[in-house]
Amino acid sequence: MAATLIGASVNGVVRHKGNTVVSVSDQPGSGSTEARLTSCSDTGQKLSIRASIEGDGCTGENKKGENKPQAHELFRIFEDSPRFEFTSGDSQLYPRPLSASDLSSSVKDGSQIRVAYQGVSGAYSETAAEKAYPNCEAVPCEQFDIAFEAVEQWLVERAVLPIENSLGGSIHRNYDLLLRHRLHIVGEVQLPIRHCLLANHGVRVEDLTRVLSHPQALAQCENTLTKLGVIREAVDDTAGAAQFVALHKLKDTAAVASLGAARIYDMNVLAQDIQDDVDNITRFLMLAREPVIPGTDRPFKTSIVFSLEEGPGVLFKALAVFAMRNINLTKIESRPQRKRPLRQPVESSNGAPKYFDYLFYVDFEASMADPNSQNALRHLKVSQATLTISELYYQSIPSGVMGPLGVPMTKALTEGCVGIKVQVFNWEDGGVGEVEWFPW
Ligand SMILES: O=C(O)C(=O)C[C@]1(C(=O)O)C=C[C@@H](O)C=C1
Known part of the structure:
Protein backbone atom coordinates (compact mmCIF):
# COMPACT_ATOMS: atom_id res chain seq x y z
CA MET A 1 0.00 0.00 0.00
CA PRO A 95 13.23 15.83 8.08
CA ARG A 96 13.80 17.55 11.39
CA PRO A 97 17.09 16.69 13.16
CA LEU A 98 16.70 14.74 16.39
CA SER A 99 16.77 16.93 19.44
CA ALA A 100 17.18 16.04 23.12
CA SER A 101 13.41 15.71 23.54
CA ASP A 102 13.28 12.94 20.93
CA LEU A 103 15.64 10.76 22.89
CA SER A 104 12.98 9.57 25.28
CA SER A 105 10.87 7.99 22.55
CA SER A 106 11.20 4.29 21.86
CA VAL A 107 13.10 2.62 19.04
CA LYS A 108 10.95 1.44 16.19
CA ASP A 109 11.31 -1.96 14.59
CA GLY A 110 12.80 -2.00 11.14
CA SER A 111 14.95 -4.17 8.98
CA GLN A 112 17.01 -1.24 7.67
CA ILE A 113 19.90 -0.19 9.85
CA ARG A 114 19.38 3.30 11.26
CA VAL A 115 22.47 5.49 11.31
CA ALA A 116 22.66 8.81 13.13
CA TYR A 117 24.57 11.72 11.64
CA GLN A 118 24.88 15.35 12.62
CA GLY A 119 23.20 17.92 10.42
CA VAL A 120 20.25 18.00 8.07
CA SER A 121 19.64 16.29 4.76
CA GLY A 122 22.38 17.19 2.27
CA ALA A 123 25.15 17.33 4.91
CA TYR A 124 28.41 15.58 4.06
CA SER A 125 27.87 13.46 7.15
CA GLU A 126 24.71 12.04 5.59
CA THR A 127 26.73 10.95 2.54
CA ALA A 128 29.38 9.48 4.85
CA ALA A 129 26.69 7.50 6.74
CA GLU A 130 25.38 6.13 3.44
CA LYS A 131 28.90 5.28 2.31
CA ALA A 132 29.63 3.48 5.57
CA TYR A 133 26.31 1.66 5.61
CA PRO A 134 24.82 1.42 2.10
CA ASN A 135 20.98 1.23 2.16
CA CYS A 136 20.88 2.52 5.72
CA GLU A 137 18.27 4.93 6.96
CA ALA A 138 20.35 8.02 7.75
CA VAL A 139 18.88 9.82 10.76
CA PRO A 140 19.68 13.54 11.11
CA CYS A 141 20.63 14.82 14.57
CA GLU A 142 20.97 18.41 15.71
CA GLN A 143 24.24 17.95 17.55
CA PHE A 144 27.07 15.42 17.84
CA ASP A 145 26.13 14.44 21.39
CA ILE A 146 22.55 13.73 20.29
CA ALA A 147 23.96 11.28 17.74
CA PHE A 148 25.99 9.53 20.47
CA GLU A 149 22.93 9.37 22.73
CA ALA A 150 20.71 8.10 19.92
CA VAL A 151 22.95 5.01 19.65
CA GLU A 152 23.27 4.59 23.40
CA GLN A 153 19.50 4.72 23.80
CA TRP A 154 18.88 2.22 20.98
CA LEU A 155 17.06 4.77 18.83
CA VAL A 156 19.52 3.97 16.07
CA GLU A 157 22.11 1.24 15.58
CA ARG A 158 25.12 3.30 14.53
CA ALA A 159 26.45 6.84 14.35
CA VAL A 160 28.82 8.16 11.71
CA LEU A 161 30.62 11.31 12.87
CA PRO A 162 33.53 13.36 11.49
CA ILE A 163 36.80 13.18 13.41
CA GLU A 164 39.30 15.00 11.20
CA ASN A 165 39.72 16.76 7.88
CA SER A 166 42.85 16.90 5.75
CA LEU A 167 42.69 20.72 5.54
CA GLY A 168 40.82 21.82 8.65
CA GLY A 169 42.31 19.33 11.12
CA SER A 170 40.67 17.55 14.04
CA ILE A 171 37.05 17.85 15.09
CA HIS A 172 37.88 18.24 18.77
CA ARG A 173 34.33 18.01 20.00
CA ASN A 174 34.12 14.41 18.86
CA TYR A 175 37.44 13.51 20.49
CA ASP A 176 36.00 14.76 23.77
CA LEU A 177 32.65 13.05 23.26
CA LEU A 178 34.31 9.69 22.58
CA LEU A 179 35.40 9.65 26.19
CA ARG A 180 32.16 10.90 27.62
CA HIS A 181 30.10 8.23 25.92
CA ARG A 182 30.27 4.46 25.95
CA LEU A 183 30.34 3.78 22.23
CA HIS A 184 32.99 1.83 20.34
CA ILE A 185 34.67 2.80 17.12
CA VAL A 186 33.98 -0.05 14.72
CA GLY A 187 35.25 1.43 11.47
CA GLU A 188 35.92 4.56 9.50
CA VAL A 189 35.12 6.03 6.12
CA GLN A 190 36.89 8.74 4.23
CA LEU A 191 34.89 11.12 2.10
CA PRO A 192 36.23 13.59 -0.47
CA ILE A 193 34.73 16.98 0.36
CA ARG A 194 33.99 19.31 -2.57
CA HIS A 195 32.48 22.58 -1.46
CA CYS A 196 30.26 24.86 -3.54
CA LEU A 197 29.20 28.45 -3.04
CA LEU A 198 25.39 28.36 -3.05
CA ALA A 199 23.00 31.29 -3.31
CA ASN A 200 19.37 31.89 -4.16
CA HIS A 201 18.49 32.20 -7.83
CA GLY A 202 19.23 35.66 -9.17
CA VAL A 203 21.87 36.44 -6.53
CA ARG A 204 25.31 37.30 -7.94
CA VAL A 205 28.70 36.95 -6.27
CA GLU A 206 28.93 40.79 -6.12
CA ASP A 207 25.72 40.88 -4.02
CA LEU A 208 27.21 38.79 -1.25
CA THR A 209 28.18 40.29 2.10
CA ARG A 210 27.94 37.13 4.22
CA VAL A 211 28.61 33.40 3.92
CA LEU A 212 27.18 30.76 6.27
CA SER A 213 28.56 27.29 6.86
CA HIS A 214 29.95 24.75 9.29
CA PRO A 215 33.19 26.07 10.88
CA GLN A 216 35.17 23.21 9.30
CA ALA A 217 33.81 24.06 5.86
CA LEU A 218 34.62 27.75 6.35
CA ALA A 219 38.16 26.79 7.40
CA GLN A 220 38.57 24.53 4.35
CA CYS A 221 37.62 27.43 2.04
CA GLU A 222 39.79 30.03 3.76
CA ASN A 223 41.44 31.31 0.55
CA THR A 224 38.24 31.66 -1.47
CA LEU A 225 36.37 33.39 1.34
CA THR A 226 39.24 35.77 2.01
CA LYS A 227 39.24 36.75 -1.67
CA LEU A 228 35.47 37.30 -1.56
CA GLY A 229 35.87 39.56 1.48
CA VAL A 230 32.59 38.41 3.03
CA ILE A 231 31.62 38.01 6.68
CA ARG A 232 31.78 34.35 7.72
CA GLU A 233 29.16 32.99 10.05
CA ALA A 234 29.40 29.55 11.60
CA VAL A 235 26.31 27.34 11.79
CA ASP A 236 25.75 23.71 12.78
CA ASP A 237 26.21 22.14 9.36
CA THR A 238 26.71 22.97 5.71
CA ALA A 239 23.30 21.77 4.53
CA GLY A 240 21.64 23.63 7.39
CA ALA A 241 23.33 26.79 6.09
CA ALA A 242 21.92 26.18 2.60
CA GLN A 243 18.48 25.43 4.01
CA PHE A 244 18.53 28.66 6.04
CA VAL A 245 19.58 30.84 3.10
CA ALA A 246 16.93 29.23 0.89
CA LEU A 247 14.06 29.37 3.39
CA HIS A 248 14.72 33.01 4.25
CA LYS A 249 15.17 33.88 0.58
CA LEU A 250 18.32 35.84 1.47
CA LYS A 251 19.73 38.01 -1.29
CA ASP A 252 23.05 39.01 0.30
CA THR A 253 24.06 35.69 1.88
CA ALA A 254 25.48 32.49 0.44
CA ALA A 255 26.18 29.08 1.94
CA VAL A 256 29.19 26.81 1.59
CA ALA A 257 27.75 23.35 1.08
CA SER A 258 27.62 20.36 -1.25
CA LEU A 259 26.14 19.98 -4.72
CA GLY A 260 23.62 17.64 -3.12
CA ALA A 261 22.49 20.43 -0.78
CA ALA A 262 22.10 22.74 -3.80
CA ARG A 263 19.72 20.23 -5.34
CA ILE A 264 17.73 19.57 -2.18
CA TYR A 265 17.21 23.26 -1.33
CA ASP A 266 16.97 24.41 -4.96
CA MET A 267 19.89 26.80 -4.88
CA ASN A 268 22.10 28.24 -7.57
CA VAL A 269 25.72 27.07 -7.65
CA LEU A 270 27.86 30.23 -7.92
CA ALA A 271 31.15 28.35 -7.73
CA GLN A 272 32.33 24.75 -7.39
CA ASP A 273 35.38 23.24 -5.71
CA ILE A 274 36.06 26.31 -3.60
CA GLN A 275 38.05 24.39 -0.97
CA ASP A 276 41.71 25.38 -0.61
CA ASP A 277 42.98 22.14 -2.10
CA VAL A 278 41.39 19.72 -4.56
CA ASP A 279 42.34 16.89 -2.23
CA ASN A 280 40.06 17.61 0.68
CA ILE A 281 39.10 14.55 2.69
CA THR A 282 37.17 14.13 5.91
CA ARG A 283 37.59 11.01 8.00
CA PHE A 284 34.44 9.81 9.75
CA LEU A 285 34.22 7.29 12.59
CA MET A 286 31.59 4.56 12.64
CA LEU A 287 30.35 4.13 16.20
CA ALA A 288 28.41 1.26 17.71
CA ARG A 289 27.31 -0.06 21.08
CA GLU A 290 29.30 -3.28 20.63
CA PRO A 291 33.03 -3.42 19.89
CA VAL A 292 34.63 -5.45 17.16
CA ILE A 293 36.99 -8.22 18.19
CA PRO A 294 40.43 -7.70 16.72
CA GLY A 295 42.02 -10.39 14.60
CA THR A 296 45.14 -10.91 12.53
CA ASP A 297 43.43 -11.95 9.31
CA ARG A 298 43.45 -8.39 7.85
CA PRO A 299 44.90 -4.98 8.69
CA PHE A 300 43.60 -3.43 11.90
CA LYS A 301 43.95 -0.06 13.54
CA THR A 302 43.96 0.53 17.26
CA SER A 303 43.36 3.67 19.29
CA ILE A 304 44.46 4.37 22.82
CA VAL A 305 44.26 7.34 25.13
CA PHE A 306 46.52 8.05 28.07
CA SER A 307 47.93 10.84 30.16
CA LEU A 308 51.48 11.41 31.35
CA GLU A 309 53.19 12.93 34.34
CA GLU A 310 55.22 16.00 33.48
CA GLY A 311 58.95 15.68 32.96
CA PRO A 312 61.50 15.78 30.17
CA GLY A 313 60.92 13.30 27.39
CA VAL A 314 57.84 11.57 28.82
CA LEU A 315 55.91 11.73 25.56
CA PHE A 316 59.00 10.66 23.63
CA LYS A 317 59.34 7.62 25.90
CA ALA A 318 55.68 6.74 25.57
CA LEU A 319 55.79 6.85 21.79
CA ALA A 320 59.09 4.99 21.66
CA VAL A 321 57.33 1.77 22.71
CA PHE A 322 55.70 1.79 19.27
CA ALA A 323 58.71 3.01 17.29
CA MET A 324 60.98 0.30 18.64
CA ARG A 325 58.48 -2.34 17.51
CA ASN A 326 58.04 -0.82 14.08
CA ILE A 327 54.40 0.00 14.77
CA ASN A 328 53.23 2.85 12.60
CA LEU A 329 51.36 5.69 14.33
CA THR A 330 48.74 7.32 12.10
CA LYS A 331 47.45 10.06 14.40
CA ILE A 332 48.30 11.74 17.65
CA GLU A 333 46.03 14.28 19.25
CA SER A 334 46.15 15.95 22.63
CA ARG A 335 43.15 17.34 24.47
CA PRO A 336 42.86 19.08 27.83
CA GLN A 337 42.11 16.83 30.79
CA ARG A 338 38.73 18.35 31.50
CA LYS A 339 38.59 16.83 34.98
CA ARG A 340 42.05 18.13 35.85
CA PRO A 341 43.07 20.75 33.26
CA LEU A 342 45.90 22.18 35.39
CA ARG A 343 48.51 20.41 37.44
CA GLN A 344 50.40 21.90 40.37
CA PRO A 345 54.17 21.59 39.96
CA VAL A 346 56.14 20.41 43.00
CA GLU A 347 57.69 23.85 43.45
CA SER A 348 54.26 25.55 43.25
CA SER A 349 54.61 27.05 46.71
CA ASN A 350 57.02 29.64 45.29
CA GLY A 351 54.55 30.76 42.64
CA ALA A 352 55.72 28.58 39.73
CA PRO A 353 53.18 28.45 36.87
CA LYS A 354 50.87 25.46 36.69
CA TYR A 355 51.28 22.82 34.02
CA PHE A 356 48.52 22.19 31.54
CA ASP A 357 47.42 18.57 31.73
CA TYR A 358 46.59 16.61 28.60
CA LEU A 359 45.06 13.42 27.35
CA PHE A 360 46.91 11.89 24.42
CA TYR A 361 44.99 10.04 21.76
CA VAL A 362 47.11 7.76 19.60
CA ASP A 363 46.02 5.68 16.61
CA PHE A 364 48.37 2.98 15.41
CA GLU A 365 48.34 0.43 12.63
CA ALA A 366 48.29 -2.91 14.40
CA SER A 367 45.82 -5.30 15.88
CA MET A 368 45.63 -6.01 19.58
CA ALA A 369 45.56 -9.64 18.56
CA ASP A 370 49.20 -9.20 17.57
CA PRO A 371 51.68 -9.95 20.41
CA ASN A 372 53.80 -7.06 19.13
CA SER A 373 51.04 -4.57 20.03
CA GLN A 374 50.33 -6.32 23.29
CA ASN A 375 53.99 -5.99 24.23
CA ALA A 376 54.00 -2.32 23.24
CA LEU A 377 51.12 -1.59 25.57
CA ARG A 378 52.64 -3.69 28.34
CA HIS A 379 55.83 -1.73 27.87
CA LEU A 380 53.95 1.55 27.94
CA LYS A 381 52.48 0.47 31.23
CA VAL A 382 55.51 -0.92 33.05
CA SER A 383 58.67 0.55 31.66
CA GLN A 384 58.81 4.07 32.97
CA ALA A 385 58.80 5.13 36.55
CA THR A 386 58.21 8.65 35.31
CA LEU A 387 55.20 7.73 33.18
CA THR A 388 51.86 7.45 34.86
CA ILE A 389 49.23 6.16 32.52
CA SER A 390 45.94 7.29 33.90
CA GLU A 391 43.87 5.59 31.30
CA LEU A 392 44.39 3.26 28.48
CA TYR A 393 41.74 1.62 26.46
CA TYR A 394 41.88 -0.07 23.18
CA GLN A 395 39.92 -1.76 20.60
CA SER A 396 40.95 -2.85 17.18
CA ILE A 397 39.03 -2.57 14.01
CA PRO A 398 39.63 -3.46 10.41
CA SER A 399 41.56 -0.78 8.60
CA GLY A 400 42.07 -0.14 4.92
CA VAL A 401 38.75 1.36 3.97
CA MET A 402 37.83 1.05 7.63
CA GLY A 403 39.92 2.53 10.33
CA PRO A 404 40.72 3.25 13.95
CA LEU A 405 39.22 2.00 16.97
CA GLY A 406 37.09 2.47 19.92
CA VAL A 407 36.83 3.72 23.30
CA PRO A 408 34.90 2.52 26.28
CA MET A 409 35.11 5.14 28.98
CA THR A 410 36.44 3.47 32.09
CA LYS A 411 36.63 4.12 35.77
CA ALA A 412 40.21 5.21 35.44
CA LEU A 413 39.33 8.17 33.35
CA THR A 414 36.54 9.33 35.56
CA GLU A 415 38.28 8.67 38.82
CA GLY A 416 41.88 9.62 38.07
CA CYS A 417 45.14 7.71 37.83
CA VAL A 418 44.15 4.36 39.23
CA GLY A 419 45.69 1.96 36.78
CA ILE A 420 45.61 0.62 33.32
CA LYS A 421 42.71 -1.13 31.73
CA VAL A 422 43.65 -3.82 29.29
CA GLN A 423 41.23 -5.83 27.31
CA VAL A 424 42.61 -9.35 27.20
CA PHE A 425 41.63 -11.61 24.38
CA ASN A 426 41.91 -15.36 24.35
CA TRP A 427 42.88 -15.89 20.75
CA GLU A 428 43.07 -19.63 20.90
CA ASP A 429 39.42 -20.20 21.58
CA GLY A 430 38.07 -17.72 19.12
CA GLY A 431 38.99 -14.41 20.63
CA VAL A 432 36.38 -13.54 23.20
CA GLY A 433 37.66 -10.61 25.20
CA GLU A 434 37.62 -9.88 28.87
CA VAL A 435 38.83 -6.88 30.80
CA GLU A 436 41.54 -7.01 33.41
CA TRP A 437 42.63 -4.24 35.71
CA PHE A 438 46.24 -3.70 36.66
CA PRO A 439 46.26 -1.21 39.51
CA TRP A 440 49.37 0.89 39.93
O1 LIG B 1 28.32 20.20 7.82
C1 LIG B 1 28.38 19.12 7.23
O2 LIG B 1 27.92 18.94 6.12
C2 LIG B 1 29.04 18.02 7.90
O3 LIG B 1 28.79 16.89 7.55
C3 LIG B 1 30.05 18.30 8.96
C4 LIG B 1 31.46 18.40 8.43
C5 LIG B 1 32.47 18.42 9.63
O4 LIG B 1 32.08 18.43 10.78
O5 LIG B 1 33.66 18.44 9.33
C6 LIG B 1 31.77 17.22 7.62
C7 LIG B 1 32.56 17.29 6.54
C8 LIG B 1 33.19 18.55 6.12
O6 LIG B 1 34.50 18.49 6.62
C9 LIG B 1 32.52 19.74 6.67
C10 LIG B 1 31.67 19.64 7.68
Missing part, protein backbone atom coordinates in the same frame (compact mmCIF):
# COMPACT_ATOMS: atom_id res chain seq x y z
CA ALA A 2 1.60 3.27 -1.05
CA ALA A 3 1.18 6.56 0.71
CA THR A 4 2.02 9.98 -0.62
CA LEU A 5 2.58 13.16 1.28
CA ILE A 6 0.51 15.53 -0.76
CA GLY A 7 0.79 18.92 0.78
CA ALA A 8 0.66 21.19 3.74
CA SER A 9 -2.23 23.19 5.08
CA VAL A 10 -3.58 24.63 8.30
CA ASN A 11 -5.89 22.14 9.98
CA GLY A 12 -7.88 21.19 13.02
CA VAL A 13 -7.04 19.13 16.05
CA VAL A 14 -8.36 15.62 16.51
CA ARG A 15 -6.03 13.36 18.40
CA HIS A 16 -2.94 14.15 20.42
CA LYS A 17 0.46 12.58 20.05
CA GLY A 18 2.81 14.83 22.02
CA ASN A 19 2.32 18.25 20.49
CA THR A 20 1.16 16.53 17.32
CA VAL A 21 -2.34 15.59 16.39
CA VAL A 22 -3.34 12.96 13.88
CA SER A 23 -6.75 12.51 12.32
CA VAL A 24 -7.78 9.91 9.76
CA SER A 25 -10.83 10.00 7.56
CA ASP A 26 -12.17 8.39 4.40
CA GLN A 27 -12.78 10.53 1.36
CA PRO A 28 -16.33 9.54 0.43
CA GLY A 29 -16.59 8.33 -3.12
CA SER A 30 -12.87 8.72 -3.84
CA GLY A 31 -11.80 5.29 -2.66
CA SER A 32 -9.00 6.79 -0.64
CA THR A 33 -8.31 7.52 2.98
CA GLU A 34 -6.74 10.72 4.16
CA ALA A 35 -4.75 11.45 7.26
CA ARG A 36 -3.84 14.81 8.64
CA LEU A 37 -0.99 15.40 11.01
CA THR A 38 -1.04 18.71 12.81
CA SER A 39 1.79 20.09 14.84
CA CYS A 40 1.67 22.99 17.26
CA SER A 41 4.93 24.94 17.34
CA ASP A 42 6.22 26.45 20.59
CA THR A 43 4.80 29.77 19.49
CA GLY A 44 1.33 28.23 19.20
CA GLN A 45 1.34 28.25 15.42
CA LYS A 46 -0.66 25.30 14.12
CA LEU A 47 0.52 23.64 10.93
CA SER A 48 -0.28 20.36 9.35
CA ILE A 49 0.55 17.91 6.61
CA ARG A 50 -1.88 15.72 4.79
CA ALA A 51 -1.33 12.23 3.43
CA SER A 52 -3.60 10.17 1.29
CA ILE A 53 -3.62 6.51 0.62
CA GLU A 54 -5.41 4.68 -2.18
CA GLY A 55 -8.10 2.21 -1.25
CA ASP A 56 -7.41 -1.52 -1.22
CA GLY A 57 -10.94 -2.78 -1.40
CA CYS A 58 -11.76 -1.90 2.18
CA THR A 59 -12.64 1.70 1.61
CA GLY A 60 -16.24 1.83 2.73
CA GLU A 61 -16.75 3.70 5.93
CA ASN A 62 -17.76 1.60 8.90
CA LYS A 63 -20.29 2.91 11.33
CA LYS A 64 -17.82 4.69 13.51
CA GLY A 65 -15.51 5.66 10.66
CA GLU A 66 -12.50 3.98 12.26
CA ASN A 67 -10.43 0.79 12.55
CA LYS A 68 -9.89 0.48 8.84
CA PRO A 69 -6.74 -0.90 7.30
CA GLN A 70 -6.03 2.34 5.46
CA ALA A 71 -6.40 4.38 8.57
CA HIS A 72 -4.04 2.13 10.44
CA GLU A 73 -1.53 2.27 7.64
CA LEU A 74 -1.60 6.06 7.56
CA PHE A 75 -1.30 6.19 11.28
CA ARG A 76 1.67 3.89 11.15
CA ILE A 77 3.35 6.11 8.57
CA PHE A 78 3.01 9.11 10.80
CA GLU A 79 3.95 7.19 13.91
CA ASP A 80 7.06 5.93 12.17
CA SER A 81 7.97 9.31 10.74
CA PRO A 82 7.09 11.88 13.34
CA ARG A 83 10.05 14.07 12.60
CA PHE A 84 9.05 16.75 10.16
CA GLU A 85 9.80 20.40 10.51
CA PHE A 86 6.92 22.75 9.88
CA THR A 87 8.26 26.05 8.78
CA SER A 88 5.35 27.67 7.04
CA GLY A 89 1.97 26.79 5.67
CA ASP A 90 3.21 26.05 2.18
CA SER A 91 6.81 25.13 2.80
CA GLN A 92 8.47 21.91 1.70
CA LEU A 93 8.84 19.23 4.31
CA TYR A 94 12.32 18.52 5.56
